[in-house]
Amino acid sequence: MTSTEDVHTDEQTELAARLRLVVGRLHRRIRIDGRESIPPLQLSALATVEQHGPLRLSELARREAVTAPTMSRVLTALDEQGLVIRTPDPNDARGVRIVLSEEGAARLAEVRSHRTALVARRLARLDDAQRATLVAALPALEALLVEDD
Template identity: 65%
Template sequence: MSATVSGDAHLASRLSLAVGRLHRRVRIATNDVPPLQLSTLVSIENHGPLRLGELAQREAVTAPTMSRVLMALGHRGLIVRTIDAEDARSVRVALSPEGVRVLAEVRSRRAALLDARLARLSPEQRATLAAALPVLETMVAEEC
């Protein structure tokens, strides 16, 4: 039993290191939008126009931090603010056309970088990676 636990810990450590390094390399190659700003844009894209508080909760940051993020995104023209139809005291934030374009560009550059890295793998390595994807996707799926 302890050999399995030790093996799992070793596997977890190697997986964490490999995924972390790959993520950093991809992020560094497309660093024109800081990580929290990019994550905020994706949250807005995935969940529709959101209030500041909803975004802060989704991104696990404080409201003042999210306010600064939205200010920076607004200065870049990546978001638009509209009055909340349910509460005129609130605003909802949506992607602007420029925000949609920037997200598409970041995704395209990241895909190109990963394509180049995949091209360095042998056909057997690519097949192994493809077979492992469902497991990785299960690991990152949000718990209900």
Template identity: 75%
Template sequence: MSGNSGGSPGNGQAVAGRVETVDDDVAARLRLAVGRLNRRIRIDGSESLPPLQLSTLVTVEQHGPLRLSDLARREGVTAPTMSRVLSALDDQGMVERAPDPGDARGVLVSVSAAGRDKLREVRNERTALVARRLDRLTGEQRTALVAALPALEALLVPDED
């Protein structure tokens, strides 16, 4: 990065055929901070589920019931990989499978009560980990973070295609 944090937008250096701006520096810093915080939370947590299993549970909770192929697409993995993930979740009682009423050959996957309990447990633990990190901040830093939350949440809105 060019370290343009003190400059104004448009005053940057040419990078890969374009001009790097202050926004690029902010984007890089934000990406690094969010990525590292997320990784730290995962490392410090004591989840018993591997990341892909946990992500799959969340996806099914948010968008389910889903077919295996839809889940694989959403998670960016192959159908055989998703089949193994679902088998592991099924073995642990985290998901339920039901016939797809629209396709007699298909199966719909949904989160079971045990899966919802596990998600609640993971979310509570991760929230507590973040809360402990927030306790390290000064009052001014916490106020700035609270003020930034609407902007951070706006970044979660998917791009329109």
């Protein structure tokens, strides 16, 4: 490697570390300040069902990167709270598909609204130039969410 490539790699590594740290801390702060009554994995499962549902338990577990027994416990808790509905799988009489209940959709919307308000309050502390910088950076940040092929 040339020294220019070394500097470029060092800069990217530093940028990656700083970005990881700030995103992680901001996420944690939002979660703590949000004081949601729904644990993180349950909340994530609700969002996944909303986005991709109806889903079988195995598919939901795969999307959440947890084991089927773990997801079964999560779904039991969500079902007990009335946040999901188990419906028969039309392709497999033994299986069920998970969909959001009206209450589940309402709770998810409530959490999102509350978290958005928390971020908005933090954004209000920034000056106009800092907010403009964030607006300009959003397309690049959103591009980071695109999966690798």
